[in-house]
Amino acid sequence: MSSARPVPIQLPLSSFFPPPPSSSLLAGPSQPIPSPTFLIGPIPPTAPLHLALSYLESADISPYNLQVRLPPISQLRPGDEKGKGVQRQDRDQSLHMIEDDDQGYGRPKERALIITGSKASFGDSIEEDDEDWLRSHGGDYEVLKRLGRIDMRYCPTLDHLKLLLALLSERTEHAHQPIEPHHLTKTPSVVILWDIAALFMYDVEVDENVPPVEELDLEEERSAVEVAIRERKGKRFKPSVNISDYLDILSATRAMVDHLCSLHPSYREPPTQLIFLEPNLTSTSDLPIIPAAVEVEETKLSKVNREKRIPLVDGARWLLGNQAVAIVEPYPSSEEGPQTRYSLMLDSYPGEVYQMRRRRCGRGDWAVPVVDEDTEVEGLKGGWRWEWA
Numbered sequence: 001m002s003s004a005r006p007v008p009i010q011l012p013l014s015s016f017f018p019p020p021p022s023s024s025l026l027a028g029p030s031q032p033i034p035s036p037t038f039l040i041g042p043i044p045p046t047a048p049l050h051l052a053l054s055y056l057e058s059a060d061i062s063p064y065n066l067q068v069r070l071p072p073i074s075q076l077r078p079g080d081e082k083g084k085g086v087q088r089q090d091r092d093q094s095l096h097m098i099e100d101d102d103q104g105y106g107r108p109k110e111r112a113l114i115i116t117g118s119k120a121s122f123g124d125s126i127e128e129d130d131e132d133w134l135r136s137h138g139g140d141y142e143v144l145k146r147l148g149r150i151d152m153r154y155c156p157t158l159d160h161l162k163l164l165l166a167l168l169s170e171r172t173e174h175a176h177q178p179i180e181p182h183h184l185t186k187t188p189s190v191v192i193l194w195d196i197a198a199l200f201m202y203d204v205e206v207d208e209n210v211p212p213v214e215e216l217d218l219e220e221e222r223s224a225v226e227v228a229i230r231e232r233k234g235k236r237f238k239p240s241v242n243i244s245d246y247l248d249i250l251s252a253t254r255a256m257v258d259h260l261c262s263l264h265p266s267y268r269e270p271p272t273q274l275i276f277l278e279p280n281l282t283s284t285s286d287l288p289i290i291p292a293a294v295e296v297e298e299t300k301l302s303k304v305n306r307e308k309r310i311p312l313v314d315g316a317r318w319l320l321g322n323q324a325v326a327i328v329e330p331y332p333s334s335e336e337g338p339q340t341r342y343s344l345m346l347d348s349y350p351g352e353v354y355q356m357r358r359r360r361c362g363r364g365d366w367a368v369p370v371v372d373e374d375t376e377v378e379g380l381k382g383g384w385r386w387e388w389a
Helices: 047-060 086-097 119-129 132-137 141-147 158-167 196-200 222-232 243-263 312-320
Strands: 037-040 098-100 105-108 112-116 150-154 190-194 201-204 234-237 273-278 286-288 309-311 325-330 339-346 354-360 384-388
Touching (some): 047 112, 047 150, 158 243, 190 243, 196 243, 243 273, 309 312
Parallel strands (some): 037 325, 112 150
Antiparallel strands (some): 098 105, 201 234, 286 309, 339 354
């Protein structure tokens, strides 16, 4: 009789942002992030790294019931110590997957996987955000050690992403052989996809001298104004993209995670968790059933059906579950200053609203000032800090 798989390590909502200073009382919400999760809205580009680091830090605190002891080589059958037996092979694989302490006990070496677009785009976004915590603690020994256990897979095009999702698996060859991009050294415990929707989009260039088509009422809520501004700049879906194109990626990702979970159907390993982070989408983002590029004569459908659009959050709920969607939106506030407030709402916690803010953080002590302290220049005050309000 097979035993049930253990419950995965729960990631708190506070894991989206870096740990707060020890003197701060804003530790963030402790409610666990459901799996799968489909989060849309503005969020820092360092969020997938913080999620992975937080998970690995929790995984390093090994519970007593996960400790295992490997049989010493002296207890193997004759011939096994020469690599001729099954026990020697199993022991070598176990040694590859655990870290031993002085007593010979070990724990599984948890790993995380982040899948995103091009490497240059991801790196530029982190550099532009210039988060103070990553700048100050990114070189710490423990942080570097955990960063080494995060597998990164970059997909510059949509075709690269589709191929990766179809082929991704755990490596079965010997460790000394070079690893292929679609092979993982170990099945990850958490899979995070960052800004996959950008592969379906193009950059929108707006002339600052051209007024917007719609006139914004100055008395409107601040959130509505910010949403309208975001729609005028940034990224937009290509005209040839329809709802099934994007949902196919969600479905393929979930099938990939199911495949990874099936590689080790052991009672010792929990199922892999799945998190989608889409900073370029909003709660109103939608896609047509039929792309606009298709000729009207070919569809033979009424105008209503041709122009029908499906909200992406509805498609995500249909594929990932009714408790998978999380939405980040600008929070209405009368405060003025160099910070912006946002609200986080999750289907898994109806009625709960978690507030966060984005504000400027100082430059490092080693940074050489390029302007006088009294000069107000955007972008020269340091990076951005996201924290819970």
